[in-house]
Amino acid sequence: MKLFVVIEPEAEMNKSLRSICHLHSILYRNIDNSVSSAYNITMHELPALLHRNRTLTDAEFKVLLASDQFDSDLAALADAVRREYYGTDVYLRGLIEFTNYCKNDCFYCGIRKGNEAVERYRLSADEILVCCETGYALGYRTFVLQGGEDLWYTDEKLVGIIAKIRKRYEDCAVTLSFGERSKESYRSFFDAGANRYLLRHETANEYHYHRLHPPTMNWNKRLDCLWSLKEIGYQVGSGFMVGSPYQTTECLIADLRFLEQLRPDMIGIGPFLAHRDTPFHSFANGSLQLTLRMISISRLMFPNALIPSTTALGTVDPFGREHGLRCGANVLMPNLSPVAVRKKYALYDNKICTNEEAAECRHDLEQRVADAGYKIVTHIGNVKPLDLSCKQM
Ligand code: SAM
Numbered sequence: 001m002k003l004f005v006v007i008e009p010e011a012e013m014n015k016s017l018r019s020i021c022h023l024h025s026i027l028y029r030n031i032d033n034s035v036s037s038a039y040n041i042t043m044h045e046l047p048a049l050l051h052r053n054r055t056l057t058d059a060e061f062k063v064l065l066a067s068d069q070f071d072s073d074l075a076a077l078a079d080a081v082r083r084e085y086y087g088t089d090v091y092l093r094g095l096i097e098f099t100n101y102c103k104n105d106c107f108y109c110g111i112r113k114g115n116e117a118v119e120r121y122r123l124s125a126d127e128i129l130v131c132c133e134t135g136y137a138l139g140y141r142t143f144v145l146q147g148g149e150d151l152w153y154t155d156e157k158l159v160g161i162i163a164k165i166r167k168r169y170e171d172c173a174v175t176l177s178f179g180e181r182s183k184e185s186y187r188s189f190f191d192a193g194a195n196r197y198l199l200r201h202e203t204a205n206e207y208h209y210h211r212l213h214p215p216t217m218n219w220n221k222r223l224d225c226l227w228s229l230k231e232i233g234y235q236v237g238s239g240f241m242v243g244s245p246y247q248t249t250e251c252l253i254a255d256l257r258f259l260e261q262l263r264p265d266m267i268g269i270g271p272f273l274a275h276r277d278t279p280f281h282s283f284a285n286g287s288l289q290l291t292l293r294m295i296s297i298s299r300l301m302f303p304n305a306l307i308p309s310t311t312a313l314g315t316v317d318p319f320g321r322e323h324g325l326r327c328g329a330n331v332l333m334p335n336l337s338p339v340a341v342r343k344k345y346a347l348y349d350n351k352i353c354t355n356e357e358a359a360e361c362r363h364d365l366e367q368r369v370a371d372a373g374y375k376i377v378t379h380i381g382n383v384k385p386l387d388l389s390c391k392q393m
Pocket of ligand 1: 108109110146147148149177178179180198199200202240241270271272273274275312347348
C-alpha cells in the first residue's frame with residue numbers, strides 16, 4: 001500500500017507534519033518508502049518519532065542511519081528510556097570462553113576453523129567451575145558459556161557442565177552461546193538448567209549472509225535456531241556486527257526489522273573488527289559512531305531489552321563501553337576465562353582485557369561505570385517486562 005502526502009503551504013506545514021506522524025503510527029511500513037520534501041522539515045523530529053512509536057518507516061531509518069546529526073538526540077532519548085526501565089543499573093555477565101575450536105569458517109572470525117595460527121584450547125568442567133567460583137565471589141550472577149561450534153563437547157558433556165553450575169549456583173542465570181545445535185540439544189540444555197541463549201543472527205539479509213560465510217553455512221538454519229530457542233523458553237539474545245564487509249544501510253534496516261519480529265530479550269551489537277589471519281583482514285573496522293547509533297535506535301525500539309556495551313566497542317575506542325552505556329546499553333560482559341587462554345580467543349585484533357585477572361577487571365569496570373554515571377549491580381539481571389501502554393502522539 002502506498003501513501004501519497006500532499007504538502008500544504010508553509011503555514012499549514014506543522015499541522016500536515018503532525019498528521020503525517022499520526023499516519024505513520026498507524027501505517028508504519030505501508031507508507032511509500034521514498035522521502036518526500038515534507039520529510040526535510042520533520043528530520044529533526046525523527047528521534048522523537050522513534051521514541052514515541054518504537055519504529056519508523058524504512059525511509060526514515062535510512063535518514064537516521066545516514067547522518068550524525070541525530071546522534072545526540074538519539075543518545076539522550078535512549079538513555080532516558082534505559083533509566084525508565086533499569087535506572088542507572090548495569091548488569092554484569094561473566095563470560096567464560098570455554099573453547100576456541102570451531103567447525104565453521106566464518107570469513108570475519110579469528111577462531112575460524114581455517115585459521116591455522118590459532119593455538120586451540122578447551123576448558124574442562126572443573127576449569128569452568130573455577131571460573132564460576134571466582135565470578136560468584138566478585139558478584140557475578142550470570143555466567144555465559146561461550147565458544148566456537150565445537151562438537152567435542154557432546155550434548156551429554158554440556159548437560160553435565162550446565163547441571164553442575166545450576167546445582168552450585170541456584171541464584172544465578174546460566175547463559176549459553178556456542179552456536180547452532182538441534183532443537184533437541186537446545187531443549188536438553190534448557191532442561192539441565194540453562195536459562196538464556198545468545199546467538200547473533202549476524203545479518204538479516206540472506207545475500208549479505210553468504211558474503212560473510214562459506215556455502216556450507218545456512219542463513220535459514222541460523223534463524224530457525226533462534227525461533228527454536230524462543231519456543232523452548234530461553235531468554236534469547238540476537239544481534240549483529242556493525243560495519244561488517246559488504247553491509248549496507250538496507251542490511252542494517254533488515255536487522256532492525258528482523259529484531260522486530262523476533263523480539264529478543266537481549267540485543268548484542270558491536271563493531272566488526274578485522275583479524276589479521278582471516279579473509280577479511282584488509283577490511284576497515286566498523287565505526288564507533290554508527291555502532292552507538294544502532295545501540296540508541298535499538299533501545300528506542302526495544303525499551304526493555306538487555307543491551308550489552310560490548311568488548312568490541314571497548315576495543316574500537318578506549319572509552320567505547322562507556323559511550324555504549326550512555327547511548328542506551330545496560331549490560332557489560334567482562335571476561336572470566338583463565339588469563340592463560342584469553343589471547344587464544346581472539347575473534348579480532350587488539351581485543352582488550354586479555355591480560356587482566358578477573359578481579360582486576362571487575363574493579364577497573366566499577367570505576368569506569370561510576371565515572372560514566374551508572375552503577376554496577378550484583379543482580380541476576382533478568383529482562384524487565386515491556387510497558388505495553390501505547391505512546392500517544
Ligand atoms: N560460535 C558462537 C556463535 O556462532 O554464536 C559464539 C561465538 S562467536 C565467535 C560470537 C560472536 O562474535 C559472533 O556472533 C560474531 O558476531 C562476533 N564476532 C566474530 N568475529 C568478529 C569480528 N571479527 N569482529 C567483531 N565481532 C566478531
